[in-house]
Amino acid sequence: MESAHQYLAAGTIAVQVAQFIRNLGHAARAHIDANYRVVCPLVARDAGLGEIGRMGLLMTPELGPRVRIGVVTTSLPLVTDERRRDYTMIDFCTHCRKCADVCPSQAISFDDRTEIDAVRRWRIDSEACFTTWCKLGTDCGRCVAVCPYSHPDNLLHNLVRLGVRRSALVRRAAIRLDDFFYGKRPPSAELADWMDVEPVSDGAAAYDR
Numbered sequence: 001m002e003s004a005h006q007y008l009a010a011g012t013i014a015v016q017v018a019q020f021i022r023n024l025g026h027a028a029r030a031h032i033d034a035n036y037r038v039v040c041p042l043v044a045r046d047a048g049l050g051e052i053g054r055m056g057l058l059m060t061p062e063l064g065p066r067v068r069i070g071v072v073t074t075s076l077p078l079v080t081d082e083r084r085r086d087y088t089m090i091d092f093c094t095h096c097r098k099c100a101d102v103c104p105s106q107a108i109s110f111d112d113r114t115e116i117d118a119v120r121r122w123r124i125d126s127e128a129c130f131t132t133w134c135k136l137g138t139d140c141g142r143c144v145a146v147c148p149y150s151h152p153d154n155l156l157h158n159l160v161r162l163g164v165r166r167s168a169l170v171r172r173a174a175i176r177l178d179d180f181f182y183g184k185r186p187p188s189a190e191l192a193d194w195m196d197v198e199p200v201s202d203g204a205a206a207y208d209r
């Protein structure tokens with residue numbers, strides 16, 4: 001539900017920005033959920049908002065994969081700034097693999113990044129992911145739920161985020177500490193166990209209707 005709300009919010013903003021630019025006399029197009037002509041995570045990465053993590057989503061240092069994106073392309077001349085790369089997130093994902101561990105469809109790779117369409121990133125089996133959503137009858141999101149970057153924006157987690165950006169040692173420790181304090185599986189998986197869900201196939205699970 002929260003994802004849907006944020007797709008709607010991002011779409012609303014993108015449509016308004018595009019209309020504003022058109023009113024200035026320049027071409028502009030909003031790219032919003034179900035109406036994309038660009039790959040939004042790659043555009044956001046090129047804009048310096050974050051990096052593409054192991055689960056194939058844009059991850060920002062502050063919010064991890066908990067972001068939904070709207071894009072506006074335009075002919076309006078703009079002043080551009082330098083793209084800031086954050087290699088610490090790539091390093092964290094290289095050693096973490098927590099999302100791949102909990103993915104019921106094995107859609108997330110355990111391997112290193114490869115060159116895909118001239119971009120070095122992790123290969124995601126989006127068809128396997130979507131097939132699982134169809135079996136479940138709803139979105140899955142276990143990868144987002146279990147990601148250490150998904151923790152709330154508070155003092156303690158922000159201190160850890162600071163350390164993670166500065167030290168490889170802290171990154172390795174943070175992966176282990178995340179397992180220790182939050183477990184290796186997302187809370188939704190524990191809830192599913194408790195609600196007596198049964199496996200469908202390939203490790204996927206669905207509610208016993």
Ligand code: SF4
Nearest residue numbers: 053093096097099147
């Ligand atoms: S769970 Fe770990 S490997 Fe997966 S995206 Fe998050 S940090 Fe990267």
Ligand code: SF4
Nearest residue numbers: 103129140141142143
């Ligand atoms: S949403 Fe679920 S099935 Fe899809 S990649 Fe994430 S964990 Fe795997």
